[in-house]
Amino acid sequence: MSGTSVNEAVKTLGEEDAKKIKRLLERGVKIPPQPRVMQELFKLLQQKEFDIRVLSRVINQDPGITAMLFKVVGSAAYKQHQPFETVEQILHAVGVRQTANLVQAVALAGMGDIKKNTRVYEAFWARSQAVAQIAMLIADDRIAVCNIFPDQAYLAGIFHDCGVLLLLQRFTAYCAEMHLGEPGRWVDLADEDRKFSADHCVVGYIVARHWHLPDFICDAIRYHHDMSELGMHASRTMVAILQLAIEIYYREQRIHNAEWDRVKEEVLPELGLGEDSLPEFVDVIIERFHMAQH
Template sequence: MIQGNSIYEITRSLGEEDAARVRRLLEGGVKIPPQPQVLEELRKHMARKEMDVRRLARVIEQDPGVTALLFKVVASPAYRQHQPIDSVEQILHAVGVQQTFNLVQAIAMTQAGDLKKNKQVYEAFWSRSQRIAQLAMLVADERVTVCNIFPDQAYLAGIFHDCGVPLLMQRFPVYCAAMGLGEPGRWVDLAEEDRKFNADHCVVGYLVARHWHLPEFICDAIRFHHALAELPDHKARSMVAILQLAFEIHYQDLHAPNPEWDGVREHVFEELGLSTDTLPEFVDIVKERFHEAGY
């Protein structure tokens, strides 16, 4: 059981049905991962507007795992204009304090949770999330002048978009097998998830994102990343379009069918300024940059 009222207060932003589902999951043992110390300290400094990059760098460097992955992320082609980068201070200067904080949040989420059980499954899950996040970051970098979504924001949404899935894995021991997540190219079918578990990983992910104080439009994108048509014209819609194109490129890279693409393609084109004619060349550019990063 989650202690305190903050999680339950967040459920008030959900509809009655979704809120009831979330309450049942929480009462049934779903545990929202707490934010690590490095994020708490960074947030305190930023709330006090203490932007001394040397001090912020020291906070980040207290967590060697986060630091190592931060260097890996900023080595992405999306940040090639800043290379070479040799220190956390340089990352903060080059990428920006808020942008670096977004990346640290994403990295911290990949390290949250108990991996003692089903370690291989969780590692495969986060590997997929990191691939989606890298692709989303590259799509955002290529279309930033069109949709005004930046690579760090897209990476954050890419890491968090399915973060409800491992929580449902923890709650329901048969979840992974029942959803066929071990099959190549297979991912969660929302209708099947609802029928078998009376749960929605998008809503659970939204809950996590709100609890971790992610920007509101990213929280909305997480909640509606399988329901692009339901979003009005604002940044969350653009973010979901980026995620959906990242999914499509991911499936193409696996040579697997994407069950959602036909239903969202025109919405994605509208948001990102693409078309049936321009898409293949755009995808080739993103794939080339993606594989350049070693994926």
């Protein structure tokens, strides 16, 4: 399973989104291929029986991915299994499918390069990784309510805004027009559509489908700014986790998140939280987030 082809992924979109993506592909937006390590890993996972030692060897082929994997499992979400000394230990303790999700996330985080906007590129990944780590901690804490696992939340967190990165790589004016170099500023969807006939959520969805992420995570990426489009199922819960993770990230940075006021009435009940219990919950998550940074 090397991933769904881009054309197959486009077919899963509605007519308007499909047209938008086809136009962007014609204008040179490139959907990144899965790294070889992921292709080999998924091929092994398709077999009914797999040898953890072989899976470990495949992951260890890529030192960058391996290093990032150890960093991720250093999170408080996996504290009951720590310390990890080998990839085999991670596969045994975290689980094979769960580890594959984490490998997929760190593989995307290690891809691509922007020669011009280096500072913006670094800030993008710092934001994505922080949101992903916070989402992982929220999922770990709310697992009885949400039934979303930390590895799934981390995967969604890394991929949710990857469409921004691809548009940034393709369009030289995108960074300035979307104010990405300004602290606390993020992409405005209406502005993005008006200026570039693009939607980073749709682009991210295509990458997620192409990389063969679970369907509910793909849908969460597509609608992470439009939760009301999703029914009462795992995709909606995942969006709630992402939105709260983004809000906690902004609070930790002491930046106002304008979107929160619009979405919090949908997000909080989905996670079994209320306005009264939120401040204490946020404090706990931020404390656990900082523990993983040291």
